[in-house]
Amino acid sequence: MTTRIAAILLPLLLLAGWEGYCRWSGIPALVLPPPSAVGAALWSGLASGRLLPHLAVTAAEMALGLGIGCLVGFVAGVALAEVAGLRRLLYPYVIASQVVPKLALAPLFILWFGFGMTSTVAITALICFFPLLENTLTGLDRVDPAKRELFRMLRAGRWRTLTRLKIPSGLPVILAGLRVAVVLALVGAVVGEFIGGRQGLGASIIAAQGMMDTPLMFALFAVITALGMLVYQATLLIERWLLSRQAKG
Amino acid sequence: MPTDPPAFLSFENVRFDYSGAAIVDGVDWAVGRGAIHCLLGRSGCGKTTLLKLAAGLFTPATGRVRLDGAAVCGPGDAVGFVFQAPTLLEWLTVLDNVLLPVTLHRRATADDRARALDLLELVGLAGLADRGPRALSGGQQSRVALARALIADPALLLLDEPFAALDALTREELQEDLLRLCAQRGTTALFVTHDIAEAVYLGDRVAVMADGQLRHSLSIDLPRPRPRDLRYDPRFNALCRELRHAMDGATGLRRAEAAE
Numbered sequence: 001m002t003t004r005i006a007a008i009l010l011p012l013l014l015l016a017g018w019e020g021y022c023r024w025s026g027i028p029a030l031v032l033p034p035p036s037a038v039g040a041a042l043w044s045g046l047a048s049g050r051l052l053p054h055l056a057v058t059a060a061e062m063a064l065g066l067g068i069g070c071l072v073g074f075v076a077g078v079a080l081a082e083v084a085g086l087r088r089l090l091y092p093y094v095i096a097s098q099v100v101p102k103l104a105l106a107p108l109f110i111l112w113f114g115f116g117m118t119s120t121v122a123i124t125a126l127i128c129f130f131p132l133l134e135n136t137l138t139g140l141d142r143v144d145p146a147k148r149e150l151f152r153m154l155r156a157g158r159w160r161t162l163t164r165l166k167i168p169s170g171l172p173v174i175l176a177g178l179r180v181a182v183v184l185a186l187v188g189a190v191v192g193e194f195i196g197g198r199q200g201l202g203a204s205i206i207a208a209q210g211m212m213d214t215p216l217m218f219a220l221f222a223v224i225t226a227l228g229m230l231v232y233q234a235t236l237l238i239e240r241w242l243l244s245r246q247a248k249g
Numbered sequence: 250m251p252t253d254p255p256a257f258l259s260f261e262n263v264r265f266d267y268s269g270a271a272i273v274d275g276v277d278w279a280v281g282r283g284a285i286h287c288l289l290g291r292s293g294c295g296k297t298t299l300l301k302l303a304a305g306l307f308t309p310a311t312g313r314v315r316l317d318g319a320a321v322c323g324p325g326d327a328v329g330f331v332f333q334a335p336t337l338l339e340w341l342t343v344l345d346n347v348l349l350p351v352t353l354h355r356r357a358t359a360d361d362r363a364r365a366l367d368l369l370e371l372v373g374l375a376g377l378a379d380r381g382p383r384a385l386s387g388g389q390q391s392r393v394a395l396a397r398a399l400i401a402d403p404a405l406l407l408l409d410e411p412f413a414a415l416d417a418l419t420r421e422e423l424q425e426d427l428l429r430l431c432a433q434r435g436t437t438a439l440f441v442t443h444d445i446a447e448a449v450y451l452g453d454r455v456a457v458m459a460d461g462q463l464r465h466s467l468s469i470d471l472p473r474p475r476p477r478d479l480r481y482d483p484r485f486n487a488l489c490r491e492l493r494h495a496m497d498g499a500t501g502l503r504r505a506e507a508a509e
Contacts, residue, residue, distance in 0.1 A: 146336045153304060153330045156353045168340045246340035
């Protein structure tokens with residue numbers, strides 16, 4: 001009970017402190033706007049519907065990038081886990097592609113895909129690719145040897161061993177990779193828009209900066225945070241649902 | 250070596266090496282149809298390897314394993330294997346675990362499901378079919394593993410210390426259930442254990458293994474079916490003592506060889 005009260009009080013206290021500091025210190029709103037101004041900017045953006053298309057664009061980029069990156073990462077992870085030769089051959093390149101800061105590739109992507117959604121989706125997908133690949137590899141590798149022997153004894157072929165043993169037993173690890181990818185996807189989408197976006201929450205932040213509209217920038221941070229938390233919680237729900245379905249059979 | 254009736258399972262001078270060392274070193278053995286034989290030995294004597302050779306999981310370096318006259322060259326339909334650990338798939342229900350040997354190759358029919366439920370009842374798990382394996386005790390998990398090994402109605406059952414991790418009472422119950430199931434279905438069984446009493450209670454014949462070789466064998470002339478109280482019979486104890494001496498002798502021989 002006390003923690004619940006504290007959970008409600010803490011943000012209120014922080015907001016009140018922030019508001020009070022802005023009022024009494026005389027700090028210009030351009031540097032640090034009071035939460036009331038941020039709230040007003042947020043409300044006018046949402047009520048007028050100006051923010052919604054940007055939210056939709058960022059959410060779409062995030063979803064597309066996440067979907068493509070995770071799918072390709074999963075399939076590549078399965079291929080590299082199943083074919084040892086392929087893994088020895090390609091893994092160094094995979095590592096190299098990940099060591100390159102992907103945002104440094106953004107100018108190149110803009111050259112290839114143009115300004116706008118495509119290049120942001122490409123960056124997001126590239127960022128999401130690796131956690132899924134890595135966790136799929138680890139998950140499929142970490143199968144109990146006794147279970148492998150059981151499947152050998154039951155004359156299960158390669159495909160059956162993969163779908164009936166390796167993927168189900170690696171699923172918790174694979175889903176942990178998905179959770180990491182979800183967080184990175186939002187970063188990818190927003191920062192991708194910083195560089196090459198015309199629309200979207202990231203592009204709006206750059207625009208607001210240009211207009212020196214700091215309250216709007218804060219309002220956009222709030223929207224991005226809310227979007228991230230929503231998607232993260234949704235991922236947790238999907239994860240829990242998949243694993244409980246698995247536990248029940 | 251009883252060779253008069255054609256053996257159902259036979260090892261003919263079987264040898265298996267692992268990184269240069271002989272794990273199984275020239276084993277000759279035959280198990281008649283419907284018989285239960287036990288391989289008794291300390292950890293690391295090669296008894297599990299011998300069992301996996303019989304299963305076709307390993308291929309002998311020299312010699313041959315025959316099942317019903319044909320050379321074994323890979324895991325087959327006619328063989329059920331019960332591993333040391335129950336090795337159940339946690340993401341499947343008890344019923345689906347029992348059906349796994351079927352569903353890996355084709356869709357399970359209503360008939361398969363009925364057979365699996367019958368087997369679960371026979372091993373005393375009626376009513377637990379929809380549970381997950383994590384909700385079961387160790388003994389119950391071993392019972393599921395036994396039911397899974399029997400679902401394809403194998404002619405030969407290979408068991409690798411399946412009850413070793415269980416408490417003494419549960420172990421005895423499972424031994425009794427195993428004998429009952431094998432007798433009902435006429436299943437031939439080769440049972441690996443390090444527990445002398447278990448070997449005597451289950452086996453028609455017990456072979457003592459040490460250093461990859463069969464050093465001693467003993468016919469167990471006790472009545473079948475074997476009542477629970479048989480374990481306290483003087484004849485039972487005498488057989489246990491004889492096997493214990495044989496095991497000590499086998500180890501003694503090893504020490505003598507080492508000293509040479």
